[in-house]
Amino acid sequence: MLRKSSWLMAPCLAYMLVMYVTPALIMLYSPFQNGVGSGIASLGEALVEPSYQRVMMTTFRTALVVTVVAVLLGYPTAYYLSRLPSEKVGKYMLLIMFPLWTSLLVRTYAWIALLQDAGVINSTLMSTNLISNPVRLLYNSGSVAIGMVQILLPYAIVTMYSVMVGIKPRLSQTAQVLGASPVRAFWHVFFPLSLPGLSAACLLLFIMGLGFFVTPALLGGRRDMMVGTLIQQQVVLLGDWNSASLLSIMLLAATIILLFVYSRFARLENLVPASS
């Protein structure tokens, strides 16, 4: 039975090799098809190209900002949930999962409807005469960050929650019985134990933040372009396959390096809390 069943893997493996590995290799190879030397040269040029550098800087900065904000918002939330009795957590978790189930474009559209000049926030403020002219809330780095944080929060909360829920409440109580103040008990007992979840959430969010496409494209202005949008523009609008694949290689390299770091101190399977 044991030997006989491995052929069941064949269809899926064949599919992945043809439809996934081969396309990836074609893309990785395409800058090098005129010789390895010229490929490396063009990759080097792309790395120092000012317009690419600017987009790359925006990408990294945005990913960093949204990671920090989402973790700062997510940590107390996950802490609160992890201290709730387990029968109460269920309905909160449903609410946290709800954004993940709703369409990405629907959520982005909702932000546009809220933030645009004639949108919910501006029209409400104007009808109450708090402001006379609409405030420009959309198409800047702030609106991109708001949209991205909202999308990333569920990942942050669940990643940290899964670690925090394993920290026994008794530990903090013991510290307090022994004379520590609640604040001291938190920082000296709970916080160090929650660090694996915190660092895993940071890396996961940063990796995901680098690859964002829809949110910056729809909520951001021209100056907030991230590398995902640039790749799409190079291919679809300009037909410049070479630049698109060079940018993809850079994005992919950053992702792989970070994933490697992640796998050093957290198992990749932990990215999927359900499998535990």
Place this chain on the structure above:
Amino acid sequence: MNTASNTPRVAPWTAWFAHAVIGFMVVPTLLVVPISFNGDQYLRFPPRDFSLRWYEDFWSNEQWLHSAWISLVTALAVMAIATTLGTLAALALHRMTGASKKILLGLMMSPLMVPTVVLALALYFFFARLQMVGTWTAVVLGQVILAIPFTVLNVHASLQGYPATLERAASSLGAGPATTFFRITVPIIRPGILSGALFAFMVSFDEFIIALFLAGPGETTLPVRMWQTMQLYISPTIAAVSSMITGITIAIFVASHALRRRANRRRFAERQPGTSRLASTRGHTLAPASGRWTENRKLMSTEV
């Protein structure tokens, strides 16, 4: 905060903070619903007058209806292919050990961590060589890659604790491989197959980037049509479409939750001594409680 005395007390501000954060995650999306019933050309809130004109606009527009149809057909095709491939792969993975299992599982899961733009670009290059960019087939074949991790994971999770001795028992009693598979294995992993299929459907129905790169003008899926409309102007029709999609999503969400609750309850009931006959014929007791947070698997959809 006055819960049972054995639960630790948290500072009240933490509770307020957590509720505010969860509100931030949920409320903005739901505001689309009142906006969609707005009679005005502009997105006023609260809406001045109630109207269904944006819903009429959707249901009377050939292009929107065609896109909805394409999305549905695409999602069904992706679901069928990904569920078949993923279920077979999970069955094989379950019996593997060591490095080969690790590598194969890593390969199956990796589409979740690769930025979808990069994957879409690679598929674009690939299908361009085959002269298939702009075809419906290319969109389906591409989206299957994103759906496979979910089907593999769900079936794999439902196989945890599945005793191989059952199959040996069945075959020693004269059952052929096909009978064993359909009478023993399938009933045990059915919850995993079903939730995997549901996720595959949702992944494809939501999928945007691969469809944007690969779909031709005749195969515009709903998300791509929304994107194209949003680039031109913020039509309230999108609010109506969004409300309907969100409504359907909530319905599926609630239904799958209820189904899983029922499955868990039944499983629990079967553990009671009096009902062992049922348990032995259906084999449900052997399936693990497939985790409370099956929803979490949606977490891994990294298309953003």
